[in-house]
Amino acid sequence: MLHKNSMMSGRIISNREIAKDHFLMSLKVSSAESSFQEASPGQFVMLRVKGRKFPFLGRPLSIYSIYPDDGGFIVELLYRVVGEGTYVISRLKPDEEMYIMGPLGRGFDISPDHSCVILIAGGIGIAPLSFLCEHYRRCAAGRPQKIICYAGVQRSNLLVGLERMEEICSGVRISTDDGSRGYHGLVTELFKNDLSSYGHRDSIIYACGPSAMLKGLAGILKDQSVSCQVSVEERMACGVGACLGCAVRVKSGYKRVCRDGPVFDIHEIVWD
Amino acid sequence: MLHKNSMMSGRIISNREIAKDHFLMSLKVSSAESSFQEASPGQFVMLRVKGRKFPFLGRPLSIYSIYPDDGGFIVELLYRVVGEGTYVISRLKPDEEMYIMGPLGRGFDISPDHSCVILIAGGIGIAPLSFLCEHYRRCAAGRPQKIICYAGVQRSNLLVGLERMEEICSGVRISTDDGSRGYHGLVTELFKNDLSSYGHRDSIIYACGPSAMLKGLAGILKDQSVSCQVSVEERMACGVGACLGCAVRVKSGYKRVCRDGPVFDIHEIVWD
Amino acid sequence: MKNPRNPKLQVDIGGLALKNPVMTASGTFGYGEEYSRYIDLNRLGAIIVKGVSLERREGNPPQRIMETPCGMLNSIGLENVGVRSFIDDKIPFLKKFNVPVIVNIFGETAPEYRKVAEILSDVEGVHGLEVNISCPNVEKGGVAFGADPDMAYEITRDVKSVTDLPVIVKLTPNITDIAEIAESVESGGADAISLINTLKGMSVDIEKRVPHLKNITGGLSGPAVKPVALRMVWEVVNRVSVPVIGVGGIMDAADAVEFLIVGARAVQVGTANFVNPRATMDILEGIEDYLIDHDISDINELIGMLKKG
């Protein structure tokens, strides 16, 4: 069946800098029949600016938030300026028209079997995990007993997207590289210190962050039986599985981050 | 001597559609020491949008108007949307930053020797001629006895830039292709009908318009002794005479529109 | 009688009648399925699928793609499931549509090309072959064959000898004289020629001082290469009589029309799919509008109508 609306126009409602180089963009997507109805945490969109020739390719951004609004949807994206593309996007003003393709990819596998959910976010990796949290709030029925969030950033003033976490989670543990708030060190170390206190059978970990962090986490969990799903990043061209550009090495060869992921079992990926 | 300021930033003050596909842009250039101090009628600027990768090359636009303003200058450009570049420019909003290089080229040679000045404008060719008119108003001393303007457009609702003409000229004659106002036919025919009434020694013609019009004019003036300067157009890359891209055929070979022109003696050009 | 309101779009590519000249370029449209939720595959002139080789290929290690000015580099390295899995897993889906399927084939050796062609020739649901002698991202085969007129001739002849399917040969632009290779594959029996594959390029991360692509170099595609593609199509149509299919940087209908005017009988849309999943449909509709606006009742009246100025 044909979803003409999988490639949609969105209008920028707001696009604010909420911390140094970190922006929150709200987009209004007008059609109610759009594919956004079924968006799930961990999924992403490909974003481009209408009528501009640069950036040429869309930029993948995780869905940070989504809710119905006046016969359409508001999609929120939380992003960090790291290069030219995100810089151009950060300069856009309200009312600018965007192309937004999505939701794309396989999001987090949310099983109701785990009573304890552990979220581990590195930097801007908070975006999809915050949406996951929101998801738990909405379907109150299936809400796990305990949700613990670990969030690591370089400096305390780069902590973004924690509001919802703080409302929803049983605990939010912070780490900073420079010690300016919370644990002084890597978020993976902070988590590692607590690891033994979690029941491996009842717990599930969802993580997103720089690949060095995820690799570190894979090391920590190597001989552990706890489930862990990670959202990984790779450069993308198509976002739909057609170009094979976003390859990630898994035990069986390569998989496509955009289509087979971006969420994978941490033990499936070959971290090199 | 080095004019750092020949490549300047301008901020859009306004950019309005004044007739179908015809826009008037006002730009504020901040530096008072800029080269715009010496701008003369017939000169042009190369315009680009800051921070956008398209249009890639600057677009040449004649100076329509220029005046000092609060320690800088206001530069006005009158332009018609004919392709992608002018379309993008037409969509720009106030406060957008532009690169503006100029004034460039050799403008009209304004000799005080002629008591009768005849301006012939085809379409958007009105832009530099209107600035020339303004020039006569400002230096009241050297103002010729008689200034007659011929302006030809397709339809009456495409007549733009005539206000100043009407204030300054002794007469403004209009032609339209569809007869919706004034003479029904080409502006060159309208002018031709009057030609014998002008003293060839006392008169000078300044013309700007599509090349078919200028070619027609060249035919009309072939065996006449009246002086005629025309502003011609050609695709440009550098605008400063370096690339040899804007060649126009003259009797001695090729000349550069951007540097040797855009204003030439009508009899120097080989119209083919 | 002329009916400009409903122009004829059919074109013939080496015996394959296409309902319109808009195809998808190999490697940019997966196996069709990936875009089937964005467009109606039945409306395409043809689908050219990702390059298929005899055995499964893993492809190159990531990073495999990089954006460049008005274009992109890729070094996928012809990752594919291999011809058997392709037939088992991908063809059944494609067969559900009423659209010619052209399989882009690749081998590291001449016999491998022949073998893949042979296997595919008996498969229901395969309507043509596109022989890729132009991939810049593999160590063996690919561009090495496409740059040598004799090799290009031989592979074409070999493939033709084992199949009755229409055979399109796809040329590389990384070459001194494209028309020379085109003539070779024509005399080898090619039913049509497509060009261009990607231009070999490179890009460097100046912070890490490493190439962006793990494979060091990659293939450049997208609007940046369009002028080169158009020029090569022009050179080739002037030298061969088989139909030529234009590929390279076609983003919209105006681009496609340029290729048709220059003499391409059909076009392939590649990188544009990534930027706009409905690109092929927008291009198709735009071509139709162009014909209507210009009172052309049959697209074949437009093809090759370049005046020399």
Added chain:
Amino acid sequence: MKNPRNPKLQVDIGGLALKNPVMTASGTFGYGEEYSRYIDLNRLGAIIVKGVSLERREGNPPQRIMETPCGMLNSIGLENVGVRSFIDDKIPFLKKFNVPVIVNIFGETAPEYRKVAEILSDVEGVHGLEVNISCPNVEKGGVAFGADPDMAYEITRDVKSVTDLPVIVKLTPNITDIAEIAESVESGGADAISLINTLKGMSVDIEKRVPHLKNITGGLSGPAVKPVALRMVWEVVNRVSVPVIGVGGIMDAADAVEFLIVGARAVQVGTANFVNPRATMDILEGIEDYLIDHDISDINELIGMLKKG
């Protein structure tokens, strides 16, 4: 002692010591005068002037240029005043500056190249020659020589035999194997190699159905071609030992640094001048900033430092 605040920028190009590696590309900077009101010419590493031939050349009829995605096509056709007028009318202005002047030379025949080189060798104010065997916009000479290793070798040797000036040979990208030609001109005695000249391209006016350029095809330059230029520089530095000068799509300091990392000893800035007349200065200052930020005290420590990932 390291002084990263004030990095050394000097590079040596075949015996010519340049105060920094930023030159202007031939044909994009006129004879220097055109840009002298925008930048201080004394700050350039070198000025390479528009191509000069034995006799005055009129060039091609207009339209000569066309914008393309992230680039432009030109078919100037080597319009120039001829070597005698160049010496009389252009050199005196250039001599006022403290900047090496490299003259780009062109001939329709091998003897013509030699003759132009000979004449220029005795002229005060000429510091080097760049032999253009790569212009795609002329009927005779140009790319025809640059695509043939033997011709490229001969012209290089001929020019070298009549001059003591450093000789740079400029290569065309419209070729299958750029490293092969590079080796030929190196063995012909070239003191340095510059690449790339423009890629041959085309563009069509779909309303009039004529090529935009009167000459039908033209040379593609600008950011669109940068990945191709960078890849070719990479291929050439791996095969020759003479200095290589990188040209093609360099718009800013980051682009220039990519070429230096890959192994170019210097860079030429072409089309960027049109878009920003101060491009060379912005690039020079940006390279300096890069060196400072990365604690590199001598630019030669950066050149060729590409790691293979």
